[in-house]
Amino acid sequence: MKVSLNWLKDYIDLKGIASNDIVERLTMSGLEVEDVVDETAIYKDFIVAYVKEKKKHPNADKLSLCIVNTGTEDLQVICGAPNVESGQKVVFAPIGTLIPKGNFKITKAKIRGVESYGMICAEDELDLSDDHSGILVLDEKVNVGKSIADELSLNDTVMEIAITPNRPDALSHIGVVRDLAAIYNKEFKLPSLKLHESSHKIKDFASVEIEDSENCPRYTAMVVRNVEIKESPEWLKNRLTKIGLRPINNVVDVTNFVMYELGQPLHAFDLDRLAGHKIVVKSTEVESTFTTLDSKERKLPAGTLMICDGEKPVAIAGVMGGENSEISNSTKNILIESAFFNPASVRKTSKRLGLSTEASYRFERWVDPSGTLFAAERTAQLIAELGEGEILNGVIDVYPEKIVEKEVPLRFERIKKILGYSVPNEKVISILKRLGLKVKFESEKEFRFSVPTYRSDIEREIDLIEEIARINGYDNIPTISKISISLGEKVDESSFVDQTREIACSLGFYEMLNNPLQGESLAEITGNRIQVLNPQSIDMAYLRTSLIPGALSVVAKNINVGEKTLHLFEIGNVFNLNPDKEKIESFEDFTEVQKLLFILTGKENEKTWQQPEKSFDIYSLKGIVDSYLLRLSLDKVVADSYYNNEETIFDLYYTKSYKGKILGTGGRVKKELLKQFDIPQDVYCFEFDLNLLKSIKSEGRKYKEPLKYPKSIRDLAFVFDKSVTYEQVIKFIWQMSSELLKSVRIFDLFENPSLGENKKSMAFSLEYFSDERTLTEEEIEKEFSKLISEVSKKFNATLRGT
Amino acid sequence: MLEEKISEINSGFNQDIATIKDQKQLEELRIKYFSRNGLVSQLFDELKNASKEEKPVLGKSLNTLRTDLTAKYESVKIQLENSKEKEEDKIDLSLPGTRRIIGSKHLITQTLDEIKTIFKGLGFSVVGGPELESDYNNFSALNFPPNHPARDMQDTFFITEDFLLRTHTSPVQIRVMEKYKPPIRVIMPGLCYRNEAISSRSYCVFHQVEGLYVDTDVTFAELKGTLVSFAQQFYGEGLKYRFRPSFFPFTEPSAEMDITCFLCHGKGCRVCKHSGWLEILGCGMVDPNVFGNVNIDHEKYTGYAFGMGIERTALLKYGIDDIRIFFENDFRFLRQF
Numbered sequence A: 001m002k003v004s005l006n007w008l009k010d011y012i013d014l015k016g017i018a019s020n021d022i023v024e025r026l027t028m029s030g031l032e033v034e035d036v037v038d039e040t041a042i043y044k045d046f047i048v049a050y051v052k053e054k055k056k057h058p059n060a061d062k063l064s065l066c067i068v069n070t071g072t073e074d075l076q077v078i079c080g081a082p083n084v085e086s087g088q089k090v091v092f093a094p095i096g097t098l099i100p101k102g103n104f105k106i107t108k109a110k111i112r113g114v115e116s117y118g119m120i121c122a123e124d125e126l127d128l129s130d131d132h133s134g135i136l137v138l139d140e141k142v143n144v145g146k147s148i149a150d151e152l153s154l155n156d157t158v159m160e161i162a163i164t165p166n167r168p169d170a171l172s173h174i175g176v177v178r179d180l181a182a183i184y185n186k187e188f189k190l191p192s193l194k195l196h197e198s199s200h201k202i203k204d205f206a207s208v209e210i211e212d213s214e215n216c217p218r219y220t221a222m223v224v225r226n227v228e229i230k231e232s233p234e235w236l237k238n239r240l241t242k243i244g245l246r247p248i249n250n251v252v253d254v255t256n257f258v259m260y261e262l263g264q265p266l267h268a269f270d271l272d273r274l275a276g277h278k279i280v281v282k283s284t285e286v287e288s289t290f291t292t293l294d295s296k297e298r299k300l301p302a303g304t305l306m307i308c309d310g311e312k313p314v315a316i317a318g319v320m321g322g323e324n325s326e327i328s329n330s331t332k333n334i335l336i337e338s339a340f341f342n343p344a345s346v347r348k349t350s351k352r353l354g355l356s357t358e359a360s361y362r363f364e365r366w367v368d369p370s371g372t373l374f375a376a377e378r379t380a381q382l383i384a385e386l387g388e389g390e391i392l393n394g395v396i397d398v399y400p401e402k403i404v405e406k407e408v409p410l411r412f413e414r415i416k417k418i419l420g421y422s423v424p425n426e427k428v429i430s431i432l433k434r435l436g437l438k439v440k441f442e443s444e445k446e447f448r449f450s451v452p453t454y455r456s457d458i459e460r461e462i463d464l465i466e467e468i469a470r471i472n473g474y475d476n477i478p479t480i481s482k483i484s485i486s487l488g489e490k491v492d493e494s495s496f497v498d499q500t501r502e503i504a505c506s507l508g509f510y511e512m513l514n515n516p517l518q519g520e521s522l523a524e525i526t527g528n529r530i531q532v533l534n535p536q537s538i539d540m541a542y543l544r545t546s547l548i549p550g551a552l553s554v555v556a557k558n559i560n561v562g563e564k565t566l567h568l569f570e571i572g573n574v575f576n577l578n579p580d581k582e583k584i585e586s587f588e589d590f591t592e593v594q595k596l597l598f599i600l601t602g603k604e605n606e607k608t609w610q611q612p613e614k615s616f617d618i619y620s621l622k623g624i625v626d627s628y629l630l631r632l633s634l635d636k637v638v639a640d641s642y643y644n645n646e647e648t649i650f651d652l653y654y655t656k657s658y659k660g661k662i663l664g665t666g667g668r669v670k671k672e673l674l675k676q677f678d679i680p681q682d683v684y685c686f687e688f689d690l691n692l693l694k695s696i697k698s699e700g701r702k703y704k705e706p707l708k709y710p711k712s713i714r715d716l717a718f719v720f721d722k723s724v725t726y727e728q729v730i731k732f733i734w735q736m737s738s739e740l741l742k743s744v745r746i747f748d749l750f751e752n753p754s755l756g757e758n759k760k761s762m763a764f765s766l767e768y769f770s771d772e773r774t775l776t777e778e779e780i781e782k783e784f785s786k787l788i789s790e791v792s793k794k795f796n797a798t799l800r801g802t
Numbered sequence B: 001m002l003e004e005k006i007s008e009i010n011s012g013f014n015q016d017i018a019t020i021k022d023q024k025q026l027e028e029l030r031i032k033y034f035s036r037n038g039l040v041s042q043l044f045d046e047l048k049n050a051s052k053e054e055k056p057v058l059g060k061s062l063n064t065l066r067t068d069l070t071a072k073y074e075s076v077k078i079q080l081e082n083s084k085e086k087e088e089d090k091i092d093l094s095l096p097g098t099r100r101i102i103g104s105k106h107l108i109t110q111t112l113d114e115i116k117t118i119f120k121g122l123g124f125s126v127v128g129g130p131e132l133e134s135d136y137n138n139f140s141a142l143n144f145p146p147n148h149p150a151r152d153m154q155d156t157f158f159i160t161e162d163f164l165l166r167t168h169t170s171p172v173q174i175r176v177m178e179k180y181k182p183p184i185r186v187i188m189p190g191l192c193y194r195n196e197a198i199s200s201r202s203y204c205v206f207h208q209v210e211g212l213y214v215d216t217d218v219t220f221a222e223l224k225g226t227l228v229s230f231a232q233q234f235y236g237e238g239l240k241y242r243f244r245p246s247f248f249p250f251t252e253p254s255a256e257m258d259i260t261c262f263l264c265h266g267k268g269c270r271v272c273k274h275s276g277w278l279e280i281l282g283c284g285m286v287d288p289n290v291f292g293n294v295n296i297d298h299e300k301y302t303g304y305a306f307g308m309g310i311e312r313t314a315l316l317k318y319g320i321d322d323i324r325i326f327f328e329n330d331f332r333f334l335r336q337f
């Protein structure tokens, strides 16, 4: 909300207080000043000048050569504006002036060979409007040689204040003044009322009836007759333009002015357009349509609180008036509405209609129910003054159940308990009194305060403590660096994921983070997708069901910019609706699982002077996955399964599982899918369920003594039928060996015509040792030769000479 | 007789070995003295002819001789081998080595880790919670009444009427307080979602770290102390800071913490919107209504909570001017950090 410092000063004496101090103190007491425009600082160097003479520029058709009088001297100035004429009073920027638009300084310049000693300004250059059609021509009355800061009332300080939702009371100049009064411990005054009421009684001209008093607890109305609708006076237009409002006519401007003055939204009806000169406040019973004063037809759901006349609705209560009763230039008689509506009701209507106005913004936060009468009178007075109207005698004030001031207790010792320091009791009482609270009960330990009805946010003891803290200043709360020790058990639920990240990095992978929101075409690839009810765009309308589709998009994007070798990992949550569910009604209806994805494509290593180039292949992926599990000490308990022709997104597909539970899946991504992403090269990826992996993570590694006895290594090579897999052989080797065999490694694999048709050679290196003793040649030999004969028999394999 | 020969061979060997220049001469020396028919072996053969009385003495002398000479021989051999290596050491050291690729964590993770480490050092546990949350945990339990304008502070992606994508990590506070009894001292990092227009300053997903401390004597003063200690560790010792009143439905009193803009040192610049201050986090004392919702006695216990955005923090710390880059995963960006 924009607040004018000059306007604030109408109600409080701030003499001798610098504007930056006000900005600082407001911010530090909870009314955060986000931006400040100090007009005096901006405009002090611009002066009113008189154009004495205008000639054509000797070298340029569109430029004029002017002699301007600045009050002290005559200066030659080149001007490009079409409307500059001699005899005008204009805004002149002498050399050295900083121009707000574009933030540049005026210097002595030579324009097409002629010297120019300043600039005659247009409105846009002064940041007063976007108008650049010509220079700003001033009124005859302004004084030449004076600063425009004074002559044009450009001497205000306008603050943009961010009002938090708990402080609707501060959504007006008086609201801000109330806080300033408490901060500076000063008095403030409300605008004074001088109502010249006519002898005609309002009751004879209008009536008000509330049918739905729950949603409209109070409705105050006044009538001003024989008003002339016209332009507002300068002072009023000036007030409104400073805070960013466009003046319209005296009646509309007054209602806006009073809203920004007192915080009470007001509406002016053309009384003669109200059937029966009557106001009825009621909620609609059926769905209907209504045309608001912005000429838009709006669909109203049943149960919308409306202001009606004797026949029809004339305004959406608290939101916007209707076209059918709005003020026009021919309006004579005005009914002023100053009401208090139920905040939740206004918010509901505003949300349903998608229509938020300055009025609804205030009503849905809370306006002061006790303030409607004063606001109505203030409005009536100003309308009558500015439109030469006649205020009818009396007020219609329907207020069936008075909203009373709340009483809130305060135990002084709780202040220290919450804030960590003591505020003297007298100071506590003084602060609360300055904020308009009244002492209702007092004892040594506890006071009871009544809270003015405009402070809807103060209901509990803690709310009073907050008021004390903010007015006394958060800076006054000590900063205690002693940090107490909590005895609770320490946990770090992220440690497993952290360890996973470390391993992934050490394996050469870079971490990526993708937006879990994606389009349907991605989300549907890998699972049972969950839709966002109110997405920002269709390509962010679903939650990811797996990390893979998002990662493939990243691969595609990077290949596009020439990054063809990628080794990336991601840790993130994926979401799947349970297959038997249509809609989420409980946490049991969907899964949210943390996953880890490794994805790789391109070259495992570039060709160097030492080694040939190698592309990533399925064995690169397998190696990485196994290294990861090894580092987690899970390599011994996790089993692989390999598949062909499964219904997956992989053509080479395998899984890792533990006790029948699948921990992860991956392989080489199918070409068809890659095509969908426009990826022209092989991509390998593997995705783990981290929730499962975490649950089986081994109980922690134990120290094992380094081996004391020598190892014996035996190599053997067999020729097998091509159909025999590595896995079959290795499983059999383990099965046929005693516990003396500690590791088996395949170190050679090849096919060659010399081996025979459909044959291949696999060579293994076997490691035997014991933790307890040195093995004898005989026992190893015995075990080894038994193995050779068993393998030969089992696979019909022939031993090759090694 | 034999004794003299021993001494002769000893001095002869010493003379010979002094002249050795290369491997070939060394090998000749080895053959002359240590081969099967070499001079030392011959002496051992002669030992057989010695008398029973002399044998032990002479045997000992011979063994000593052999040990001595072998040692000298070995030492010259090592010398020669070393000098040979130098000769052949024509390797071009300027050739590049074989590089190992070490990956890296995302900049957001790195920033999060840094924050986590500091708070762990201050005695905080680390817990997580789901991103697809109930409206109750995300709003109602945190004292955002239904139909209250406070909800407008956080534009929400809804899944159903009652489920949504969490708009902050604060619902984890509710989960933690429902699960554990005080004292509770945790931080809760995680991903959050806001239905806000995407720009260089805001993205629809972002990371937050939430903090919560509940015990019998937790005060605002201690909240200030903890956060100042954090800020000094994270941003540097000498920084200036301020706490100013703010509003969050789940804390009261509430505050925002600003630190001196480290880009302009408080003079005012574009990044700090010419205020000289940068807002780094929101915080406050846990609202009694929140305690009520999780059945913690708010007369007995007090608590504080705080929350900070990680992307914003990383933007400031690394001088990045567009928040969207964090989620683009351009490999050239990822490799920089």
Ligand SMILES: [Zn+2]
Pocket: B261, B262, B263, B264, B265, B266, B267, B268, B269, B270, B271, B272, B273, B274, B276, B277
């Ligand atoms: Zn700055």
